[in-house]
Amino acid sequence: MSILTIIFVDGLGYAAWLFLVAVGMTLIFGVMRILNIAHGSFYAFGAYVCAILIGRWFDAGLPSIGAYPIILFSAIVVGGLLGLLLQQGILKHLQRRDEVAIVLATFALFLILDDTILLVWGTDAYPAFQPYADLGTIDISGIPFALYDLLLIALAVVIGGSLWFLLNRTNYGKLLIAIIHDPDMARAIGVNVDRIFPTVFIIGAMLAALGGASSAPKISVAPGIGVDVIILAFAVVVIGGMGSIAGTMIGALMVGFGRAFAVYLVPELELFVIYAIMTAVLIFRPQGLFVRPAARKI
Amino acid sequence: EVPIQIGLVTHLSGAAAGPFGIPARNGAELVIDAINNGQMPAPYNTRGMAGRQIATTLLDEAGSPARIVTEVRSLVESVKPQAVIGFVTTGTCLAALPVLEELKTLTVLSTCGTPRVFEDNNFHYVFRTSANVTMDGVTAARYINNRMPELKNYAGINQNFAFGQDSWRDFNLAMKGLKPSLSVSLEQFPTVGAGQYGAEISALLSKRPEVTFSSFFGSDLEALVYQLVPRSLQRQTQLVFSTGETAMFRLGNRLPDGAIISGRGPYGVFARDTELNRWFRSAYEKRYGDEPTYTAYHAAQAVLGLKIAYDHAAEKKGGQLPDTEEVMADFRGLEYEAFGTKVRMSHDKGQQAVTESAIGVYRFDRETGRPGVTDVTYYSADCVNPPDGTKAVEWLSAGMPGAKCD
């Protein structure tokens, strides 16, 4: 049925966006046990930098194709710089503190970064619509869909796939697991924890910034775009089972399809979809879809 | 000589700052400075307000209504302003007004368009110099019905919060009132700031309503436009953006030609061509490098109204500074020519203004590179506002009885 096809494509598109937004948070939580609220700010910074660079690019009359690498470039720069700064400057010193303190520290960073955006870029919105508009559309089931959205789906699949492979199928991933469980013991058996933590945090920050940068052409980058992202990302991460890439992917798909269905069939429920799915998943699987085994206690 | 203290409350941060808050602040500050320097065109070219200079304290309206209540209270308790001007969003103003009333502070709402301000309360110290939101929906409905007599169905996409819901309700009721046979093909209420409208646009594309009404504003409106234009939604449905006037300069040629846009009253591109307007526009553009949009006009006319009331009251006292009650006595029922149009404080014991409204079709002039409107229609105040003493929803539901249109 054509309506189902449309819902499917829309759901997939939203899921891809959600996944891009959430995957960095999953990674950082999975490895470092840090629930990073500043994730929303990384997202916003990525979006701002990308929008501004793209704006400059087109103001200079440069060819449209060059705008796509800018998206990746701004994500890498923003994630790299902010990630390094915050990890080395602040989070490193909080490593041994309890989770609540660390979450709140990232909350504080979020407040600071969000207002920094306001100070630096003001209250204006920055458009970067060209990459979205220029790619054109493709008809599916008689409805034009933006090719850019399909591109994001591909990007999400590539990123999800490679991260999953890295974490689950390589020794590096297993090293990460060893660190997650017990950093001290990992040190004692030869793992250089002090190098791996910043690396992971920076990659996570880059992914967050990529979420923002890749959204920039669809939206108008304005103050406050990071706030809602936090909760969405949280919810997806929790649904997936904290720290699981595959879980995040499935969580994003569930929410994406759920939302697309709601928009078509019961628009009033749109706001509740994500919470309803999260609650339903947690009721049946109290630790999310993909659960890590706990150490045997007794 | 002690200056007159004014508290200026508007969005300085958050999503409403760009489209509404900052223009409002700019508009108010521009006029306040001009008043202080006696640079306004005649007849408002007397220096100061009741001869006194005006000092302003800014307050950010962003955040929860609860926040604003504390902030307003502490503003009033610490600065003791003679008047508070501003308020864009309805949540914050509804929460703050009882406090301002309790503290006996003269308050001039510049925008805050909910009819609930006077319908649900009996304020003594509160004035509003712009018409309420009901006018948006009625104007759009009348205009569409005129232009599209064959219309059968329409859809709405509005933000999920009070303003979006109210806008849609008013428009809906007005449409039904004008032509009961119309049907609604789709109602969408995406979350404020959602940013992702792929599914909503697909739904509109597949349901094919003839008209799509939206009260989106700011970055949400821009995102919606960026996402719908490449997918050609504008070719399948007549788009109506009730606050489109605030976004047209930013969107430029991205806002599709043929979309129906309005602001709350004849402001911005719709403003009547008067000397006052020409002055305001050029001074605004010179100072801020931007075109003034309707909240800028709203704020400016609020300041102007207060000045007139003060000046009148002072005149009666022979130049002495009038007290709040005296100023209010002159403010009630005031009629004055403001920057965009005439403001008539004729409703709710003379504390609520009505104005005419304006609406038109967007057209981007490719030669000059400037946005513009065509097919502009003005509706007189009594045509698009409920008569004094009638509740907006009741009036709309009853089919807008007593409306005087010419």
Place this chain on the structure above:
Amino acid sequence: MLEIENASVSIEGTPILRNVELTMPTGAMIGLVGRNGAGKTTTLKTLIGLLVPQSGKVRFDGADITSTSPHRRAALGIGFMPEDRRLVPDLTVRENILVPAWAMRLQDAEKRVDWIVDLIPELGPLMDRYAPQLSGGQQKLAALGRALMVGRRALLLDEPSEGVAPALAERIGEILSNLKTEGLCVLISESNDHHVADLLDDVFSIERGQVRRLEH
């Protein structure tokens, strides 16, 4: 080979070890015995670098490694088995044993695993089970296997026979004492020295943070 020179250690401001002197010559098996709370674990953690002494030195082959981080010490070939096992629950026993090899990019990892299983055949059937699926004693063996992966030069074992059936504890003692002939030095902390007593070359006793060499 591995020695502590006049080291004092405090944890969170509480002094725990006082002026500890301890030498582990190459090819020797040393015992560190003491009551609960005497400071055995603290001594071992100081040797591996999880605790840093306030004064005094730790040396390895004569070089000062007092401020060398634990993962560098592991790279020097110092293996550590904690008293509470601390296996990674999401990994199988084989992976647990291999983690150090991955971290330090050891080339002969697989060979070494085979050698470990040869040494402790009890591990054989457990290799592909996840760590939480092992009994307490089995986990102890796996942790020992992991220490053997790292410990090419020195082994620091914290209560290796705690919770291990006597027959097996004896065998482990013999295995360890055979290892020392391969140039490895072994430090065993025991609150319960009798399984290995006869195999030790040297015994230190520890009491209230003070170490004393016992005549042997």
Place this chain on the structure above:
Amino acid sequence: MSTILNVMNLEKRFGSVSAAKNINVSVAEREIVAIIGTNGAGKTTFVNMVTGWLAPTSGDIRFLGTSIVGRRPREMTQLGLCRSFQVPQVFGSRSALENLVMAAAVAERSGLSLFSDPFTEERVTRCEMLLRDFRIGDYLHRKTAQLPQGIRKLLDIAMAMIAMPKMLLLDEPTSGVSIDEKLELMDIVMGALKAREVTVMFIEHDMEIVEKHAARVLAFFEGGIISDASPQQCFAHPTVQTHIVGEGKVSARLKKGGVQDA
């Protein structure tokens, strides 16, 4: 003497691993039974099933005549069946004394007492005394997370004991406890339990202790019980000898009969 615990045809499988095979045991009131076995023989699994932590794959467990399969651990405690743990289970952020006072308060609870302050003078003194008996008087006010392994073990046993249940299962009470303390500890524990007529099963790797305190020994091997007899008979069992007790020094010392040589 009547039977307090009766285990029939108990089986437990974890996937392909058979952790308990056809276990049949019956324990009489006031009996003291030791459990020995190779590592991974299924001793802890057995205790876990009896105390409701694990559900058996099949078979029945009767405590005081009623079947307790499917009950939760807390219900078992309420019925008067308590245990200690191979890995000490204590409240890490509380002091040793607080740990024990809490355990005591809950054990003695009656109705509304949960709403009152458990730190009554009488109870605190009593707990302090017990901890001193256990040789951990030096650690009364230290957070247990910072205590040495062996001390935590002692505290764990004290917390299990203070309830003075009808039956107590101790999982390796002495492993990790240093040699001079553990013999004494077992004397104290067993003395007190005997005086209160508590039925005891304890898992133990130290054969001296087994011999000294238990009249009956269950030897576990690969999920089954291969011997259920007096210590002497049990130690003489060939499989027990090669796989559990060993031929070396321990048995040598045992044969010397020297327990006080520490």
Place this chain on the structure above:
Amino acid sequence: MPRSPLSVPAAATLGLIAFAAMAFVIPPNGITLLLFSMARALVVVGLLVLLRAGLVSFGQALYFALGGYTVGFLSLHFGITDGFLRVLIGALAAAALSIGLGFLLRRYRAIFFAMLSLAFSMILYGLLVRSEALGSTDGFPVGEITWFGWRPDPAMERYVLYGIVLLFAWATCLGVDAYLRSALGRLAEAIHDNEVRVEYLGVSAEQIVHVKYVLAAALAGLSGALMALVIGHVDPNMANWTNSGEMVFVLILSGTGSIFAPFVGSIAFEIIHAGAMHYSPQAWRIILGAALLGTIMFVPGGLWSLFGRFRRPA
């Protein structure tokens, strides 16, 4: 057991007297600040109670909003103006809902508890936003307040309210202190350390968590109800997660060392907030964030631990 020089009830009573006395000396905006601080401190006390069991709720705004909306609703639809009655019903409504939700939430720990509680609060938020009868995002005013039939004149009104809020705060301190010292309260803290042991002591960890959850919810309801009276207006933001976040923020700022900490932290929060708004109206959150970050990094025990350094032996 470390003993502080004063018992909690005695200290609370002293505090009550001191704060009441302040009404005579500080300016009106000081009273406003204290009203806010005291009313909000109550929900933070609830969070403290939860955190003692290692549970963090990012959804306490649910009960806070429920308490507030109940207060408003009672006057809007039933014409009940009595402040005391409305506050009590508000707290009870929160408690009643939490008894139900508690059956579900008590199974969860750590982040899952936090997120599930967040989900419930956001569902309420969504409902309130969609409910035009309750003013959608605009909310509605709570209306006139009387106290046992007496309506203080406007000048006095805030002082009366201040007194009432102080009394509730005082009662909360006494009640919560008794709870925390009871076996039930201590067991709940023990759950954080080791649930296995709690279970083997013969008590149900879930039931204990449930009791705790209801207590925290009742306090949140009470806090929200008082806040509604203080503000005079309720709106869906009361239920939004950012509000919950702010409550946790205040808790961390306060520290968890004492049940008085939330009061100190709450006052500090209001002062920092007011100062930040004053000195940098466009970027006040930078100051707020920096204050929080500074507290976390340099005063790990929260503001309360600064007092403790002088007052309490180890």
